Amino acid sequence: MAKRTEPYIPGEQVSRQDSIKLNTNENPYPPSPAVITAISKEMERGLQLYPSPTANELCQKIGQVYGLAPEEVFVGNGSDEVLAFSFMAFFEPGKKIRFPSVTYSFYPVYAKLFDIPFEEIPLHEDFSVPIKRFYQSEGGVILPNPNAPTSLYKELDQIEAIIQNNPDQVVIIDEAYIDFASGSAIELVAKYDNLLVIQTTSKSRSLAGLRVGFALGNKTLIDALVRIKDSFNSYTLDRLALVGAKAALEDQVYFKKTTEMIIKTRQKTSDMLTTLGFNILPSQANFLFVTHATVPAEMIYGQLKEAGIIVRHFNKPPIDNYLRITIGTDEQMGKLVEKLKEII
């Protein structure tokens, strides 16, 4: 009776109170205090009333932060929903889209759900993305930058080359981790009408629990997303998520401070793991993608788990001997390194 689908499997949730959760790339710091204030105030205004179906104030705020008009901004219930709507709006059955063979594992799930054929482009041996293989796609391109779970970032001129070489197709750059990297493709939005940039408040804005993602692009692309959304669910963001995300975007000082702390901890952790014999890919995300010279990843994963430290292991070649480790606080990473010293 039901459609055949192969669901995405999110990172495991842990209930142990004392565990250190480094498996779903959450921010170790709470959101800006302004978020809590805004939500508390909104609760008094009445949860019995529907939210704004257009989310206009939030779109305006996001546009303001990134130098775009509100009409160039789309918001959704987490970047996962924005991605799902984008697959519905821009990719079609019969036309093959391309994404890397090692990437966010939700892409093939969406493609199967919406009957969109796809080509998984193998990465280079160093896990970098072979840019030219994304030129002249039949049905469009979706590419995370930085890529996950590899943590590798591609310079903007190479992203731009992909956009230029797919003039009649939509190129989606999924920038979930971009605030921990050197430069966003948002600056290309004004230049290319086939570019859609997707971001989220889940990582760098510490709002994984609130489910707010957004897309930036030419008004025509945004209109197409709005049409899909209005044919699916009039109100995808609740009142509290709308004001919470807006408050987070307003507090750029807090955002920059916490982002820089994570980048510093990333460098320190990387240095410490190197001395333990790990090979670490040059991360521009809020996680490290690591492999050890002698000890198998699966064994390390298991022993860390026993000790209450949860990291992510993908049991799938060619990354089955790698671990993805979220950057937590300095203290959490210190405990991780201590435990790894014991294991290795």
Added chain:
Amino acid sequence: MAKRTEPYIPGEQVSRQDSIKLNTNENPYPPSPAVITAISKEMERGLQLYPSPTANELCQKIGQVYGLAPEEVFVGNGSDEVLAFSFMAFFEPGKKIRFPSVTYSFYPVYAKLFDIPFEEIPLHEDFSVPIKRFYQSEGGVILPNPNAPTSLYKELDQIEAIIQNNPDQVVIIDEAYIDFASGSAIELVAKYDNLLVIQTTSKSRSLAGLRVGFALGNKTLIDALVRIKDSFNSYTLDRLALVGAKAALEDQVYFKKTTEMIIKTRQKTSDMLTTLGFNILPSQANFLFVTHATVPAEMIYGQLKEAGIIVRHFNKPPIDNYLRITIGTDEQMGKLVEKLKEII
């Protein structure tokens, strides 16, 4: 480039502070105070962490309230999302589904979005649903009870007959307004594996602003919805919506009190409008569907709007001479009646 869709158009949102909003069937009373407490507490627990992807605690609570197992409960981002997932899970291209010709106007929107053919069954002249016309459907049935915007309720034995006469198809009973009516089809869930009941916390639980809907049905149906959801968005409900809805469901005393107040106000308003020459359908919802003997609905709508009282007018035969009026507080309805006296 983008798929052809015809979006649903929600009731207008008003920004005028002093206006009386009787156009989107919101509850005039705020949610239970326990909702605010629960959300405030959850905020302290950390919005930087993802919500539960399975929403297990909320499913358990809903199951408990309605005498079902958690495996017989599905939750989503408003009943609109639950409906969208249901169209994806249970209806298929090539097999005609049936719904009433006058009903929730989102159904044809979903059907077009997912390429599902449909047959709109004309209502009887008194706007009641012709039950037998829903027997032996090719692809399934979706029927709101009470129906909207007519406000009319069908007795359970007639709903059961539709379920019995579609043994190989899914029958969805959309019970957005059921708490203002005499009996829910939930009691039939244990008996029929082709029945899915969809409800929402937006109306009777005063949580339109929080976006939490749910479906109740046989485990096989719920599993199918979970598979679609997990192929679309891992976390459809944010942390605050999860705990807020749970708290609302726990406070049955408050729920019963406010629901009864609305039902009483409905009766009083209905009586007053009758004396003004309105014909009112026997409502079992939190709104009235009315027409006036001599004054055209569109004119009444316009004059009420000028006075800051917003009701809903659907400019579409055969209901273009009707107004849908949400039941507000006694005070709001008093002001409505005063204004109507002037107009008529």
